[in-house]
Amino acid sequence: MYELVQITENCYYIESPAKIGMVKTGENEVVLIDSGNDSDAGKKVKKILDANGWTLKAIYNTHSNADHVGGNKLLQDRTGCSCYAPGIECDITNHPVLEPSYLFGGYPPKELRHKFLMAKASVCQPLTQEVLPEGMELINLPGHFFDMAGFKTADGVIYLADCLSSRQTLEKYRIGVIYDVAAYLETLEFVKTLEAKTFVPAHAAACEDIKELAQYNIDTVNEIADRIIEFCKEKICFEDLLKKLFDSYNLAMSIEQYVLVGSTVKSYLAWLKDNGRVQIVIEDNRVLWEAAA
Secondary structure (H helix, E strand, O other), X not given: OOEEEEOOOOEEEEEXXXXXXXXXXXXXXXXXXXXXXXXXXHHXXXXXXXXXXXXXXXXXXXXOOHHHHOOHHHHHHHHOOEEXXXXXXXXXXXXXXXXXXXXXXXXXXXHHOOOOOOOOOOOEEEOOHHHOOOOOEEEEOOOOOOOOEEEEOOOOEEEEEOOXXXXXXXXXXXXXXXXXXXXXXHHHHHHOOOOOOEEEEOOOOOEOOOHHHHHXXXXXXXXXXHHHHHHXXXXXXHHHHHHHHHHHOOOOOOHHHHHHHHHHHHHHHHHHHXXXXXXXXXXXXEEEEEEOO
């Protein structure tokens, strides 16, 4: 873990729970794509930088999830590098309590205010094409989170962030975190059209062809949607629906899984509602979900 892997002359990634991209932009200068999940990850990245005599110029965060921005503060404090994140992700990176607050739907209890869901705040600026090094292209990849982005380098490497999961991860956990299901599916269809020398997803193996894995992620989304509709054939409240999904996929409930999977299931319900496949029924001061006739 935290092994530096070279892809091309100027492009690397650090093997870690959420892959950290690294691109050389000068003789001894590099930029990072994400920074890992905490200060310990930041320390390991700094050790790699020092071992190679590299200066860190900037961190380009793909999105604001704690496992992607958790190393920002330590690296920024120790190197003086700039940090950037796209759209709303920049605001969440500056104010990390927004992540567990969004997931919980209110002020989060202390069991959710930890490094896996709430990174330490760093000084983050808006990520735009203009702040990128020459030859690096910003790619919009919404869906998994609010304004997630990826990057294509001049060497033909595409860093895909969290827009898809490995087959092994989906087979184990099944329901991956999704904020906007419609945007997520559109992003996956877009990813299928991309060509690259190497694709580097944050949570799957680097590869030369991403189409098959993208389609597997699409198929998984549709399978979960069909299962939700099946459970909504009779009117059901959200908590009972969530239990049925956990039971059917052999998932273990915890407060973290409750908010991560729970927020995702709500996103599925919103998407299915907007597409006329389920409807909201209010009975006896309860919000129920029912498959459309």
